[in-house]
Amino acid sequence: MNQQQYHPWLFKLALATAIATLPLMIVGGHVTTEGYGMAFPDWPTSDGQNMLTYSWLDRAADKFYEHGHRLLGMLVGFLSIALVIVAFKVEQKKWIKSVCIAVLVCVIIQGILGGTRVTENSKALAMAHGLFGACVFTLMAFLAMVTGKRWIEIGNDPPELPVGPRGLPYGYGLRLAIYVPLVVLFQYFLGGFLRHFQKGLHPHMSFAFVVLIFVIIEFRSARKSEIKWLKRPAMGMLHISIFQILLGFGAWITKYGLPAAGFVATAGSWEQSIFRTAHLITGILFLMTATLYSIRVFRLSWLNKYINAQSEQTLSATDSLPNSEGNA
Template sequence: MNKQQYHPWLFKIALATTIATLPLMIVGGHVTTEGYGMAFPDWPTSDGENMLTYSWLHEASDKFYEHGHRLLGMLVGFLSIALVIIAFKVEEKKWIRNTCLLVLACVIVQGVLGGTRVTENSKALAMAHGIFGACVFTLMAFLTMVTGKRWIEISNDPPQLTPGYGRRLAITVPLVVLFQYFLGGCLRHFNVGLHPHMSFAFVALIFVIIEFRSARKSGIKWLKRPAMGMLHIGIFQILLGFAAWITKFGLPAAGFVATAGSWEQSLSRTAHLITGILFLMTTILYSARVFRLHQLNKNNVIDAGQNLSPTDTLPNAEGNA
């Protein structure tokens, strides 16, 4: 079995693509928060002009942020193309090359979704654009992780997991968080589902706490560290949710009156959105690590069986030779 090799430039371009997507999402989140999505009635042009030659730096806030969002999207597109080129030049693993192709395809689809949202003036497409964007960012982060040194080096001496450890949680938790993100999208774009979104946030946090306790009991640092990050992000996300609620509806008991369009409201809502994306990402990356260790343990058992000589025997159920 050919082992995966570390390719510095592939990892660097995967990391650059992921990092470049973060400001794209922040600006996109601000565009949605402020309702700037229809600043231009056309796409892929901006006010009928070429996107690259359009003079936007001195435009009003809506066109400034929306056009900036479009330009950042183009940057991520170019980086995704470079990612595919480098992958096919240096990487031997077919599944990694295919993942790079998938990233590029998803970036193209995401761009078309965003443009169609404008031409159709559709809130449903705006919501789909936001949810799919979170999934694309997570895919980029996954690619960055699997092309990194630690992912490759862990195969040399993988920690041992008990059979079946964490698999159900590794499937359930990302689905729970994704559903919570969907509820947030309904609230953000259609102003419905406030109470389900707020209530289910605690359900998602409970699942994350259970998964964190499971990771801590395993004693494996490669699992404990991302699980700790996942828990911290989950708690911070709930606090941001409260901040978004207070800045939108106020807190009469404390004498705080909400002001529509205030910078506090804009900041808290956009931060809540971005943290939600990071929350989803960390749950999926943790799950990928769990399944990675199970696969490595399984491969080691198979290799050990193949290396036995005809006179060797495996231990019986009582552990005796």
């Protein structure tokens, strides 16, 4: 197995691309929350002007935030291009180069989705734009993880996974690593449907507790492994899921009110905007964390199988050597 080398500039650029995407998503979430998505009827121009020369700092809130969102998208696009250039200069692993190219392609697709949402004035495309954006951010976070030192160190000296009831490494933890990101993604889809079409409130609220149960089970599975590389993100995932439910409750109260407590919701209030946008961003971070945790599980499983296979080959080769006493 060819060992991966650490390239600090590639890692830093991958991390910077993911970090730069956070304000892009926050502003994009605020745009959706406040209904600013159609502040401009055109794209890629803004009010018929070049996006880079358009004077936007003194504009009304809708144009200010929407144009800021577009400029942040351009910044992420430039960082993605630089990422590919640096990867092809320093990285030897073809699959990492492929991931860098995938990030750039996905950023381009995401930009086209956002622009087409404007030109078509489509809520369905707005929802697809948000859902795909969460997946693109997760891909960026994955790239930052696999170019980091810890990923390489784990590959060189992987901790041993406990053996499950069927003799497979990690037992049911592997199955959970498949199910949990899928249920989180489905919950994010339900949230997007509610956000854009104002339908599906009860399924979204009910399924949140189903997701929480899955996360608790996976957290317990990670604790049994006694591996810090798994236990820490599993703990983070549990905390995020609980915080996300609390944010969802806050978004519900600020939108629909709580008559029993005498609280009346005010449409367009700053509390409503903060809770709804924070709920959206935390959902994206939740999806990212669940996915990266699952990738870690499968990586450790593969490394353990590889090491075991190498050990068996070594033992077989040793057993096949002639016995010195028998040939004396």
